Amino acid sequence: MTSSNLTFRPATREDLPAIVALLANDALGEKRENHTLPLPASYEAAFTAIDQDPNNELIVVDSPDQVVAGVLQLTLVPHITYQGGWRAQIEGVRVAANLRSSGIGKQLLLWAIGRAKDRGCHLVQLTSDKARPDAIRFYEGLGFVPSHEGMKLHLDASVDDSTTPASALLRPVQGDSQD
């Protein structure tokens, strides 16, 4: 599969059932997703949030034989680190089961890397579950380096709530804010 017979485009709301079906058709995804129709409203709300945010792009790839043959989300994030550099983050990569190993996944990632360059990013990052060694090798083959631990904290787990509540966010600072 080369890029010439693939179409990369922003997802539309009408693609959402196909996207969720892709995400659910996976050993890890099947435990997390719910692709019964109509979809849970939370999917629609997330689509709206992504669609309205110029720094989030939900991208699908269409092959000659299948609309929504693959999907990924690209998030562009401004950071102070690296002298104010922008990063692109990739999440939710999935290719249709019948098309895996066809090269579509590679083309989708290469497209996303090109998009990140066009958007002025100096770095593309993603995390890959250590339970997916094939995926990790795939990303290494594209030049990604597993230099970091990807650490997750699920908030249904217990969290020490003794900290200052976030409602104190707007508490005014005492004194001059320069030092």
Add this chain to the structure above:
Amino acid sequence: MTSSNLTFRPATREDLPAIVALLANDALGEKRENHTLPLPASYEAAFTAIDQDPNNELIVVDSPDQVVAGVLQLTLVPHITYQGGWRAQIEGVRVAANLRSSGIGKQLLLWAIGRAKDRGCHLVQLTSDKARPDAIRFYEGLGFVPSHEGMKLHLDASVDDSTTPASALLRPVQGDSQD
């Protein structure tokens, strides 16, 4: 150090020199940052982008003795995965060298976790350089699980440009987008 004598607040533009100085005062950061004054314009531009984005929060903590005793960036991201769940991502965590091991770092992270809950996130995630084993242990102590590889691709490295250019983003899809 408890949270009661700390103030957590959004950074202001006037904090930027102190924030960049913190980021530069670190074995990895000193190679990446430039805290000569006036700061490179790229820092100001990144601050503006963060400040204008309701889903990005640059948070500083003030201690009784030091304004901008620590900093982190919290990015809230809507995703289709996990049934349209929002995630909070933490980047650029740094505490002033003279205050490390004082407990400020822990309080800053606990504050950010509380903020992520308040913003409706189901997951907090971060990546930590494998060259920082102390940091990884610190995050594990807060409940973070190193379940993922954190993979980075620096775009000054060579990238296969044979993919479809991102300018094809808006190429219309052929056919019906539902399947």
